[in-house]
Amino acid sequence: MSIERSERSERPTIVLCPGGPMLVRGEAVVQTQDGATHRTTRPVSAICRCGATSRAPWCDGTHKLLPKERRPD
DSSP states (O other): OEEEEOTTSOOOEEEEOTTSOEEEESOEEEEOTTSOEEEOOSSEEEEOSSSOOSBTTBOOSGGGGSOGGGSOO
16 A cells, blocks of 8 residues: 655655554545555545455454454554
8 A cells, every 4th residue: 555645735644553544644645455546535534554444445443343463563
């Protein structure tokens, strides 16, 4: 997965939440492993890091249901 800044804005700010999603603040384009691109539409977007979401690439909170050893660092 890669994150690129939008042509119209500043560089996005990225925060990795321990055991949870990657938070992207600002406009960005997220590219998934299969090459699909998704533009952020919220001031802060939560991107899945555990791979268990049903709304890829966006986090749906599924990481909270996973055992700690399966959650992202």
